[in-house]
Amino acid sequence: DAGVTQSPTHLIKTRGQQVTLRCSPKSGHDTVSWYQQALGQGPQFIFQYYEEEERQRGNFPDRFSGHQFPNYSSELNVNALLLGDSALYLCASSLYWGANYGYTFGSGTRLTVV
Amino acid sequence: AQTVTQSQPEMSVQEAETVTLSCTYDTSESDYYLFWYKQPPSRQMILVIRQEAYKQQNATENRFSVNFQKAAKSFSLKISDSQLGDAAMYFCAYRSEGGGADGLTFGKGTHLIIQP
Numbered sequence: 001d002a003g004v005t006q007s008p009t010h011l012i013k014t015r016g017q018q019v020t021l022r023c024s025p026k027s028g029h030d031t032v033s034w035y036q037q038a039l040g041q042g043p044q045f046i047f048q049y050y051e052e053e054e055r056q057r058g059n060f061p062d063r064f065s066g067h068q069f070p071n072y073s074s075e076l077n078v079n080a081l082l083l084g085d086s087a088l089y090l091c092a093s094s095l096y097w098g099a100n101y102g103y104t105f106g107s108g109t110r111l112t113v114v
Numbered sequence: 115a116q117t118v119t120q121s122q123p124e125m126s127v128q129e130a131e132t133v134t135l136s137c138t139y140d141t142s143e144s145d146y147y148l149f150w151y152k153q154p155p156s157r158q159m160i161l162v163i164r165q166e167a168y169k170q171q172n173a174t175e176n177r178f179s180v181n182f183q184k185a186a187k188s189f190s191l192k193i194s195d196s197q198l199g200d201a202a203m204y205f206c207a208y209r210s211e212g213g214g215a216d217g218l219t220f221g222k223g224t225h226l227i228i229q230p
Binding site for chain 2: 003033035040041042043044045047048056058088090092100101102103104105106107108110
């Protein structure tokens, strides 16, 4: 049973560029959440997608946007990259009405902005 | 907004011994869920144990157990018979009961070192 798959695993971008990260949820899950984990910190909630709509958003600017496809996979887009966007980006999947049982996380995408 | 505090940046324990990781949280809600996640060097967050706030009984999963003190807003993790594979970052997380859309609020983590 495939877990959560994220691509790419590592990425280096230049300030001002745009980046797209991808996530395939665990089989059977219908909800995808994205988190940003800066070095030495806990993950911070960016937003969550269910039924192809953004359902909730954390304290992140509009430069961060996303999308969910009919097959439940998701993309995270970040525009006008800043040095401070360098972090590990984690995708987590769950059942929308079963999220209290926990989330399944991927291994993340390490984004470095230079 | 809820906050989660882990006051121990790093803990060290001898193999086969018991260690307790601390977590406190701040919330005005009465119904919520608490989690402990493990993050090894592979970076994947792995669910260790979960606790529903409305349950008085402390959750247990094999060698892992929690001490949930709702009035004190405390949620500590006890690892018994520590093994080398337990070495990782451990994160305490909070989730509102309000529905499917709420994300997790994490603490800053505790780095657990297992001494052979």
